[in-house]
Amino acid sequence: MPQTKTLKELADYLGGVVKGDETCRVNGLAPLEAAGPDKVTFLANPRYAAKVAETGAGAVLMAPGCDNYGRNVIEVANPYLAFAKLLTLFYVQPQPPLGVLPEACLGNNVSLGNDITIHPGVVIGDNVTIGDRCVVHPGAVVYSGVTIGDDTVVHANAVIRERCRIGNRCVIQPGAVIGSDGFGYAPDGRGWYRIPQIGIVVLEDDVEIGANTTIDRAALEVTLIRRGTKIDNLVQIAHNCQIGEDGMICSQVGISGSSKIGNHVTLAGQVGVVGHITIGDNVMVGAKSGVPNSLEANAGYSGYPIQPHKEWLKSMAVLAKLP
Amino acid sequence: MPQTKTLKELADYLGGVVKGDETCRVNGLAPLEAAGPDKVTFLANPRYAAKVAETGAGAVLMAPGCDNYGRNVIEVANPYLAFAKLLTLFYVQPQPPLGVLPEACLGNNVSLGNDITIHPGVVIGDNVTIGDRCVVHPGAVVYSGVTIGDDTVVHANAVIRERCRIGNRCVIQPGAVIGSDGFGYAPDGRGWYRIPQIGIVVLEDDVEIGANTTIDRAALEVTLIRRGTKIDNLVQIAHNCQIGEDGMICSQVGISGSSKIGNHVTLAGQVGVVGHITIGDNVMVGAKSGVPNSLEANAGYSGYPIQPHKEWLKSMAVLAKLP
Amino acid sequence: MPQTKTLKELADYLGGVVKGDETCRVNGLAPLEAAGPDKVTFLANPRYAAKVAETGAGAVLMAPGCDNYGRNVIEVANPYLAFAKLLTLFYVQPQPPLGVLPEACLGNNVSLGNDITIHPGVVIGDNVTIGDRCVVHPGAVVYSGVTIGDDTVVHANAVIRERCRIGNRCVIQPGAVIGSDGFGYAPDGRGWYRIPQIGIVVLEDDVEIGANTTIDRAALEVTLIRRGTKIDNLVQIAHNCQIGEDGMICSQVGISGSSKIGNHVTLAGQVGVVGHITIGDNVMVGAKSGVPNSLEANAGYSGYPIQPHKEWLKSMAVLAKLP
Numbered sequence: 001m002p003q004t005k006t007l008k009e010l011a012d013y014l015g016g017v018v019k020g021d022e023t024c025r026v027n028g029l030a031p032l033e034a035a036g037p038d039k040v041t042f043l044a045n046p047r048y049a050a051k052v053a054e055t056g057a058g059a060v061l062m063a064p065g066c067d068n069y070g071r072n073v074i075e076v077a078n079p080y081l082a083f084a085k086l087l088t089l090f091y092v093q094p095q096p097p098l099g100v101l102p103e104a105c106l107g108n109n110v111s112l113g114n115d116i117t118i119h120p121g122v123v124i125g126d127n128v129t130i131g132d133r134c135v136v137h138p139g140a141v142v143y144s145g146v147t148i149g150d151d152t153v154v155h156a157n158a159v160i161r162e163r164c165r166i167g168n169r170c171v172i173q174p175g176a177v178i179g180s181d182g183f184g185y186a187p188d189g190r191g192w193y194r195i196p197q198i199g200i201v202v203l204e205d206d207v208e209i210g211a212n213t214t215i216d217r218a219a220l221e222v223t224l225i226r227r228g229t230k231i232d233n234l235v236q237i238a239h240n241c242q243i244g245e246d247g248m249i250c251s252q253v254g255i256s257g258s259s260k261i262g263n264h265v266t267l268a269g270q271v272g273v274v275g276h277i278t279i280g281d282n283v284m285v286g287a288k289s290g291v292p293n294s295l296e297a298n299a300g301y302s303g304y305p306i307q308p309h310k311e312w313l314k315s316m317a318v319l320a321k322l323p
Numbered sequence: 324m325p326q327t328k329t330l331k332e333l334a335d336y337l338g339g340v341v342k343g344d345e346t347c348r349v350n351g352l353a354p355l356e357a358a359g360p361d362k363v364t365f366l367a368n369p370r371y372a373a374k375v376a377e378t379g380a381g382a383v384l385m386a387p388g389c390d391n392y393g394r395n396v397i398e399v400a401n402p403y404l405a406f407a408k409l410l411t412l413f414y415v416q417p418q419p420p421l422g423v424l425p426e427a428c429l430g431n432n433v434s435l436g437n438d439i440t441i442h443p444g445v446v447i448g449d450n451v452t453i454g455d456r457c458v459v460h461p462g463a464v465v466y467s468g469v470t471i472g473d474d475t476v477v478h479a480n481a482v483i484r485e486r487c488r489i490g491n492r493c494v495i496q497p498g499a500v501i502g503s504d505g506f507g508y509a510p511d512g513r514g515w516y517r518i519p520q521i522g523i524v525v526l527e528d529d530v531e532i533g534a535n536t537t538i539d540r541a542a543l544e545v546t547l548i549r550r551g552t553k554i555d556n557l558v559q560i561a562h563n564c565q566i567g568e569d570g571m572i573c574s575q576v577g578i579s580g581s582s583k584i585g586n587h588v589t590l591a592g593q594v595g596v597v598g599h600i601t602i603g604d605n606v607m608v609g610a611k612s613g614v615p616n617s618l619e620a621n622a623g624y625s626g627y628p629i630q631p632h633k634e635w636l637k638s639m640a641v642l643a644k645l646p
Numbered sequence: 647m648p649q650t651k652t653l654k655e656l657a658d659y660l661g662g663v664v665k666g667d668e669t670c671r672v673n674g675l676a677p678l679e680a681a682g683p684d685k686v687t688f689l690a691n692p693r694y695a696a697k698v699a700e701t702g703a704g705a706v707l708m709a710p711g712c713d714n715y716g717r718n719v720i721e722v723a724n725p726y727l728a729f730a731k732l733l734t735l736f737y738v739q740p741q742p743p744l745g746v747l748p749e750a751c752l753g754n755n756v757s758l759g760n761d762i763t764i765h766p767g768v769v770i771g772d773n774v775t776i777g778d779r780c781v782v783h784p785g786a787v788v789y790s791g792v793t794i795g796d797d798t799v800v801h802a803n804a805v806i807r808e809r810c811r812i813g814n815r816c817v818i819q820p821g822a823v824i825g826s827d828g829f830g831y832a833p834d835g836r837g838w839y840r841i842p843q844i845g846i847v848v849l850e851d852d853v854e855i856g857a858n859t860t861i862d863r864a865a866l867e868v869t870l871i872r873r874g875t876k877i878d879n880l881v882q883i884a885h886n887c888q889i890g891e892d893g894m895i896c897s898q899v900g901i902s903g904s905s906k907i908g909n910h911v912t913l914a915g916q917v918g919v920v921g922h923i924t925i926g927d928n929v930m931v932g933a934k935s936g937v938p939n940s941l942e943a944n945a946g947y948s949g950y951p952i953q954p955h956k957e958w959l960k961s962m963a964v965l966a967k968l969p
Contacts, residue, residue: 078510083518084507084517087518087519121785123785141803143783159785159802171504177857183896192874195730206514216857228514256897401834411840496823498821575882
């Protein structure tokens with residue numbers, strides 16, 4: 001049975017204001033088009049304001065000053081954030097911890113925190129530390145010497161290789177690989193001599209890693225993903241890279257070895273970044289762009305090879321008209 | 324011991340006609356260059372017709388009216404399809420069902436159909452339904468609440484997350500991830516607030532998913548792959564996408580959130596599609612193209628940014644001549 | 647306790663010459679900036695020669711004739727290769743073999759070499775042969791009929807499908823999939839008819855495969871990766887491809903079906919190659935390029951569509967100036 005809340009309760013929770021019937025009760029969220037009278041919906045983009053007139057929702061989350069078309073409204077500064085917070089409130093219930101289930105396989109000298117769940121089919125090596133309230137899903141493999149902080153979730157069949165360090169509140173989606181060997185070979189006159197990759201990967205707190213993404217361990221020291229950065233599915237981060245705080249690395253991006261990405265950087269889908277360069281803080285790179293050299297901070301770029309975003313738009317317009 | 328068939332038997336099976344020795348016996352298929360007298364080969368592309376003169380094959384599948392160079396021939400309207408059907412006839416034997424092998428791990432209230440095989444190392448959560456004649460290979464993980472239809476094969480180490488629904492006759496290659504969390508975060512003034520992804524993924528009947536491909540669950544409702552669509556390896560389908568029927572999504576394609584793809588659409592390798600757009604029915608998009616906006620039906624497109632295919636060819640020709 | 651070596655011992659091991667204190671003892675390696683007096687560092691790129699003056703390292707590996715700034719030096723013809731060899735000497739200790747651990751699951755008629763380690767959670771099918779000194783990490787799945795040579799390492803959750811053949815001294819990183827079904831369908835007038843993929847994948851000796859990379863089995867015969875070729879993470883090799891010896895295939899490259907790549911070819915990150923073409927020996931293709939047709943040997947290419955590398959640089963320069 002879903003919990004129900006009054007609009008007054010929700011507005012208090014969000015720091016917002018009800019316009020309309022404060023006592024109206026709702027039990028969840030739904031999109032504008034699909035919401036019934038027991039659901040809250042939200043208007044994130046003013047472009048769709050006219051849809052508010054037609055929604056069957058019990059209430060609409062919107063920014064102050066929008067037309068409410070006679071609907072119950074909870075006014076909040078950031079409707080999209082409010083929507084996310086209500087989703088968490090209504091739908092994210094902590095699972096009761098199950099401990100170490102019998103079909104899991106733990107090595108020697110494994111230190112487990114309180115209230116953890118280690119699912120069947122998990123294999124954990126020797127000398128591993130896992131913090132409080134972590135959940136490790138079936139088939140995940142944690143090699144020896146790994147440290148995982150508190151409240152971290154490792155999904156099914158993810159792999160964390162030896163000695164890597166994972167922070168608090170991280171989420172690792174299914175199939176992600178943390179700490180695979182960096183791609184380093186020295187030509188020896190006949191073929192390729194493998195360079196041992198003896199470094200590790202460090203994920204700081206609140207980092208999230210997408211499904212089947214791969215993050216290679218450093219040759220000597222650390223491949224580092226800083227606090228709060230989110231990485232989507234099928235991304236490749238090569239050895240010795242450093243990604244700053246609160247970054248947004250979209251799907252199928254590839255970053256070559258030893259590149260340093262600043263804080264609050266967004267790399268859109270399928271972007272490629274060469275090795276040994278630096279991208280400044282607050283940079284945004286458009287989808288499918290190729291980054292062949294360092295980029296100054298606080299700017300947007302697009303194209304292959306990359307240009308400042310506005311110049312690229314001009315180049316593309318000219319190119320299309322050439323014939 | 325392989326079974327043998329006469330050309331007459333094969334022609335009857337295929338709805339074709341033998342030209343030559345109907346009683347000739349063959350036991351399998353091989354390429355034009357490698358086939359011996361006990362093998363059937365095929366000519367799909369008339370460009371290679373001259374190779375028929377040199378093949379050692381016992382018979383050649385070809386379209387009516389081609390020169391047979393004195394060989395035994397089975398004439399069929401679609402030699403490539405006939406080849407595929409004979410491959411299935413000669414080489415695809417159903418494995419006898421093995422039931423639930425002892426090293427598999429099943430949750431509570433799991434409903435299994437008849438004649439299934441659940442291999443060692445499989446982990447299945449609570450309240451899962453799996454239909455008749457399904458095979459789940461080692462290491463595959465099926466989270467709680469998942470439904471799988473009849474005759475579906477889930478290969479090793481694939482992951483199907485909670486509550487997703489898989490149709491009949493689907494094939495999921497190794498390492499594919501169905502139902503990972505969509506990449507959704509709301510800026511909260513300091514960093515990124517995770518938006519719970521409470522929707523699911525639905526694969527309709529006859530959908531096939533490539534190795535290590537990832538399909539994210541919807542934020543609220545459904546990420547939907549319609550009947551008959553085939554998806555290659557390492558493809559990313561983001562949350563809330565809808566892919567139409569009988570599509571062909573080639574390797575390393577990425578489709579951003581909430582985009583809608585029509586029926587019979589082909590996206591060639593490494594294509595990228597932005598979010599919140601619509602691609603019409605029967606569209607073909609060339610390899611490595613970037614799709615920044617909606618595309619009208621029944622046309623071909625290429626480039627980055629995309630153009631109608633013929634205009635793109637002109638632009639590229641001009642560009643190459645500029646220097 | 648790390649082992650220590652004198653510079654004389656290291657120079658003898660490398661075939662180099664000490665300039666400075668031959669009796670100086672070191673116990674490992676570190677980057678130029680971070681090395682202390684008990685570490686060896688290396689100067690691979692003469693551009694950074696001035697950093698030698700500031701390093702705290704006990705000794706520097708460098709090419710003959712460089713300024714040593716008064717430091718102990720081991721002169722070697724190839725400092726980068728020497729660095730790799732010393733990393734192996736100091737840091738790569740063979741793990742003692744553990745045999746078949748009890749939580750592994752082996753099929754019938756499995757032949758295991760000497761001094762192997764089969765970790766918990768591994769599932770091996772029937773009629774599999776694994777050579778001496780192999781290590782198979784947790785969760786890896788080896789289907790029936792597979793052959794693996796000596797000294798090969800299969801990392802966690804990698805999958806090797808039925809009948810594929812893996813050579814000696816191969817390394818397969820976590821999550822890689824060898825032998826998934828090729829993406830082959832014949833149109834049957836309504837939808838797509840699956841073409842059974844009855845061939846296999848062969849990896850020759852000294853091949854290395856990156857994390858979550860996928861290599862599809864051939865339709866009829868063999869997808870072949872020749873001796874010494876190294877493949878990075880998230881690469882797609884389609885059915886029936888042949889890759890020559892000592893190649894370097896970087897991350898997120900995609901190669902479509904039946905293409906033949908020569909020896910000593912480098913494909914940089916995110917390159918796409920269409921099907922049914924041939925790339926000659928010693929070709930280098932720049933990052934993100936699209937290869938739509940065959941390429942002659944001994945040349946460099948870049949762009950989408952591809953041009954000889956120098957012409958592409960000119961085209962891009964002109965394009966940027968057009969507006």
